[in-house]
Amino acid sequence: MSDERPEAPRRARRAAEDDARDSAVPDDTPAEASTPGRPGGRFMSAPGPVADDVPQPEDTQPDAEATGPVPVAAPGHAAFMRPGSATTAATAQTPAEPAEPSGMPAFVAPGSAPEEPDAAPVPDEQPAVAQPVAAPAPVPAGAADEDQPDELTTRAARNPWPTRLLVGVVVLALGGGAAWLAVRQFSKDARTVTVTQTPSSSATPSRPDAISDASLVGTSEAAAALGGGAWTISETLSDVQPTSPQVTCMTNPQGLPNAQITRQRVLTSSQTAGLGALQRIDAYATEADATQAYSVRLARLSACDDVPAHLESAASISGLADQSFSMVIAYQDPTVQYRTVVISRTGTAVSMMDVTQPKQPVEPAKVAAAVVESSKRLATSADGTAPATLAVRAEVVPPTPIFGWLAQSDIPRITAGQGIWNSTQVAQVTTKGSQCENVTLASVTGPTGREQRSYLLEQDSAAPEAFGVDQVRFAFKDDAGAKAFAETLYKNIASCGDRLATAKISGNRPLSITGQDRQVVTGRVFTVTQATSENSEVYFRVAVVVSGNRVSYLVSNTRKNFDFTDDSWLLLAARSGQRVTQSR
Template identity: 40%
Template sequence: MSEEPTRRPRRGIPDDSIQPGAETADGSALRTAAAEHHPDDTPAPAGQGWSRSSGESADGPAPRRGLIPDDDPATDTPEQDTEPESSEDGKSSTADPDAAFRPPAGKIPRARSHRTGNRRTATPAADRPHRAAEEPGSASPDELVVDRSPLRRPWVWAVIAVLVVAIVVVAVSRLNHQSPITGASVTPTPSSVTPLPQDSLMSAAEVSRLDTKASWKVDDTLSTIPADSTQTISCIVRDADQPTPQSSWQRSFTASTKTATAALHRVDGYADEATAKSVYTQQAASLAACDSVPSLIVSASSVKGLGDEATSLTVAFQGTTIQYRTIVLTRIGREIQAIDASDNHTPIDATAAASAITAAASRGCRLAGGTCPGKVTVSASVPPTSDLPGWLITSDLPRLTPDQGEWQAAAPAGVSSKGTQCEGVTLASASGPRERQQRTYLLYKDSSAPQGFGVDSLRFGFGDAAGAAAFAKKIGDSIASCSKSLTTAKVSDAKSFTGVGEKGAKISGRSFLVTQDAGSGNKAVFQVSVSTVGSSVTYLLANVTTTYRFTDDAWSQLAVRAAERATQAR
């Protein structure tokens, strides 16, 4: 390596002819320049504190060891390295180049205290011999002291120990086929991600689990899915700001049935698992809302054992003909799969849909870096939260006229409903509830609906379940006996219903049809229900007519759904 002049003085670099561990004529080992490379970090000899160097005076610091200054201290002269010539016996043929740096034979330099300065001394060279003479037996001020034992420093051993531990951890992690726990995982670039193969899709034999009595066939298979494709997974809206899949496959199936049974299977592979998680969260939220007209949420299911996360929803498209669709959405590592099974007569069972997609999910799970399917279990659950937790969403309310109607919801507000006049309490001010709110849902775009038709949902909160049960019983009993206290009222269609909310909360309630004589031959007709779940009471009221009303089953299902949603309130 060439030596170039520098403004920073060189620490005493030993001659190449001197090997580490070499001894002087008197047997003393040489010291390396490492002993003075970090003067502030090296501890003083045992029994000594930090002290001024023996060659240092109050006038200024002593000259640095290992540096032979010029007469002019302001000028730096480059040092010249010379290579000693060696004779055939391996010994140098010239004078010992380190002789000037060694103490006289028989004299061992005493330990020096460490100096704190890091600049060249300002003491003229002519004055230095006098200072050196004041210290008999000490090394020359211009002497380069070489310490060849850097491992004596404790911090060196500490660094070595840390490196050894890191190497062992990495080695063990590799042997266990895991990423090193000390480092962050590396996100693969799109070019390094293996595209999902076509066999990630279901086969006709696998999709037949949706209906084992039907004969199934593949209609088409796509590797590029247009953004405006009419074949899409129901309820899942793919926003433009969602990450683009690295690869996609889609396959449609039809069955030989009279009820137009069919299925659509889609598989999307993303750059990494984090991206797939983000997309899955968005798609699951879109599925939970399912707010595309004319969908009605029929039921929901919890799916376990099918990849890393999964959910299922069954909806009804309320057109001229009711079409049921069961959707299963699952994420396996960086892959998202969805199946949409449809039938025009009865809903496809969510268990059958999950079973049909399991084989395809198992084939691609390792390539996708996800959890492979195990024992898949499907159980009924409350539909996932959406919109405002605790309240019905528009997809919970059914249409009353086939292929017509669109529900819209107002924001929750204070209670303003007058009720049916049969409740026996003033809903807006009755004592007992700690809190009360109302949310109104209005139906538009249905030419058969009466003016201002809608549903009022009232929710009352109590301090305990006993208070809620007493309040609900008071309202229910008053409505049931209303015709005895009001001669203008008629109560019919009294029914009881039960259900299960979040975390197994038990739901119980009653529903009625109340008709009031409004005079002049006019009638005011109401469908109402009152239910309890825990410390909450839900009261529903719809201003129907004798010819335009919910079916009894539809009204009971809506009453249960309202109570189910109440268990999701935060």
Template identity: 35%
Template structure:
């Protein structure tokens, strides 16, 4: 018995005896002895629990008669609301309902006897509060017999019959189990629905839903059963709708992921196909699954309409992960390809040798039979080589972000080879600056043995490209074709050397185009297409507008070195004595300047052998033409005026300079004899726009330029002057 005011639950009280020998009949009659467990329903137990020793005595019942037949206690009668009863109002295995659908748990009137009068007002059971949320589904704990329950021997047939009647509305399997001997009154909490009147435990069936506290589980009326059926049908429809929506969502995600995977697969196949077309090397391919990986969809789980979980599948996540993996592999392949171009400035090894189908450098396969020689395969990307006339560093030349270089040799030759360097810069503007400086290097060429013999403009190869032909005048001449091109941020320097004859610019450009096609497109620059080469002026040298050392050939192969003075404006040019005017004080000019080039380190050369170049600039082309015509006339008729002079006409020079400026002139060989000596002069006069160029060389009878060489020097002088 709990103390007054205690929060501990009140223990059940045994029935109060009304007569010592016989039970009282009527509605309040007792059908069982005080020592026997009560078979009352949960409502009856609550009613008994609500009673206390201080409760007033029951009113005298006029129908209180001696009972001969045990009558079960009254079953509660729940009032029926205007609306249909919810599914969880007292029916087991029902769907949950909204909290507003619950009704009061007041006891129902007994339906056992038609003649039973209405029960008096019950002041012990206040209406139970309506629940504010869906009830939580829990499984009842396993039944443990109370140590205070009476033994089966204490139960009479009358008690067994009454107990069966009380629980007959809920069929259960009743396994027998031993119970502890009775040692006291049975607590009220031990008399659950899993206990028979004799105290035998009954296996309880877990309920899918729980009823509000204090609400007895009683059969529903016909109206309640209809409402329950409607609620269950509505729950099933909502569950089906949620399942269909989840299936549609999964199908849509599968389709999107499959499309993404297909796109990634197509990109990978395209990359692989491009690698295979390029020839040698190991193609880079991304492993892309041909089909999305299968995923197992979990079976649908039944749930209430209020708590239906959103169904998901693993298929979309797996497909997206596969697509992302494919993209990562493609990006990794691209980074690996770009690493082939990494390195230091030209001529400095930075990366190991490697071969790839995406090789940015020219290969032996690209060269084929160019030069009518057999090229040897080379796979280096950091060979310590530099093209002729193009040093790794120079004044104002920016340093590349990375550099790749290679030398492709010819079988059985130490001379024939192709050297290529590809410098990549931080941006296109820097690459353009480097390209211009490289052209100046090629147009000047500080190599003492080099003679620049020609140049070509190349179109259709890259963003910009130009070729220069050189001859290295050693004991055995070696012919070089330089090709300088810019593609996006990369500048390619190619030097193809042969010992037989120079390879024309178009053939070299075609070979280089095969390599450029592997590093172009988009922001990487223009790709080769319809390559053409046309003759043009060699790139401007330093200083621009003047002949440079590489414009003059050696007289003796393998010997001699040309040097030049800076241009100066105080003219010191005596001439050949056939010009008929003072060359140092020509009138009508806006400017006049001179540069002298001298040959050194050749013992066979006459003392002070060299070439003087004088440039007269006028305000109009007619004034320039007038001076040119006067000089030409005077030199050609020199032998008529001076008996000691002999004049021989040389080849005429005619061509096109920069900006399509017409260049034309004449050459002569003038010999002046005296009583003791003979002096030989090479003379040339050429006109280019508003400028007149006068050339004077001092050879000897046995040490001189050839007519072809002097003609080339004359034409080059006229072309150079148009570049300033």
């Protein structure tokens, strides 16, 4: 999977920059023969429900709201940067003309000294100039007899000063009023606006005070729910930059409405190493915008394929907000880093609480409890539902747009800290299986439909060539046909050693789990060893899973020294059955 990101055409970016600089002041100077072009810098981008797997409503930058230079974050917030990413220093091009000040506070990384922002330049005041009063027009000969001026007109002509004085007063009053309006407009408090790719339905927030720093989770609330002794605040931001800490899997969400106000806070435990939390709250103009943002964020979290990550589990949460859901993500590095993310919508605000801990995940119920007081405050300020009694229930990981198939992030890494899974398009069945199925998978009678999708492991130096997993889905006219076909495969694989002297079967384990809408999923996994010569063997992992009228078959060409663990293969087989229940 490539890390390249689409980029806007350079001419479009320059045009946008020119408009931002020049649209506010009309240019009435004579045009020059040629105007030097302004150099355009590349947009900084980070990798959005669904990349392979995200429906296009995928942050384009999540938070590319500032128009000034992008600050470089200090190492203090590395715990919430994307795993495997490194901060790189970019050489910025110097524009031919100075850019307008953004009015946004520069991000200061925890532990670094804050810099005072330069004062915004105040435009020079222009003296009001009174418009000259036109002299009386000469009276044509003979017109005096037709239109004789009255006494007042005659006096005004003889003494024009009262009229001139009145005109001057009016001009000065108008000029002063315009200057007052300009100063008042310039001196308004700057508001933080999160800029995304899709315009919002409204640019005016319904509640300008919907969120503030006080809306965020506090240290005592984190300590009470998450443990870890005393907690401290590392930073609180109103301007989230691409180099700022990010919520897990939330880079580059497509189709996100414009947030009117954003607040973000990072907290750390003083006693438990590696335990930390990041909360981000976005306020939107309308409840409809907030609902759309919640859906986009949840879909992005459900795919989580911007960096190699494993989708561990999911849970629904009731009693916290108008909408809420939780997922546990694992970054399978030499020391596994777990992220438990609770996303919730309260009225016009969307909150994301991301808690990180090494070696084992924090329970979703604890993370939800940490957000309760914050949700209560949002219920008042953002016009939402106040928390009640919390209830957390395990759920299937939400579906991805390629319904019914494994997502790349469903498949675990083999080597810690290495490897990324890529997938092919859904196509005709070509796999030969393990040679123990005793049927030709591409043509066996019974199924009304069959398709295959393959997953290949890349960027793992220890992986053998073309190492991967094939998934084949079979559809039948009824549940009985699917069950009978699965039973045939179970028996054929289990008895393979009786038919072939070169085959050995081990690891015959059953599985049972529930899928989407509590559908029952059952199956079996096997390890097949085939001797190819006196001193050579090949190895296969196989799984057969059935739910309703569909069967999912998995096979992987493993090696003795490069293989899934027994438990990871069993969990992958179960996930493939759950994905089948999401078929459309």
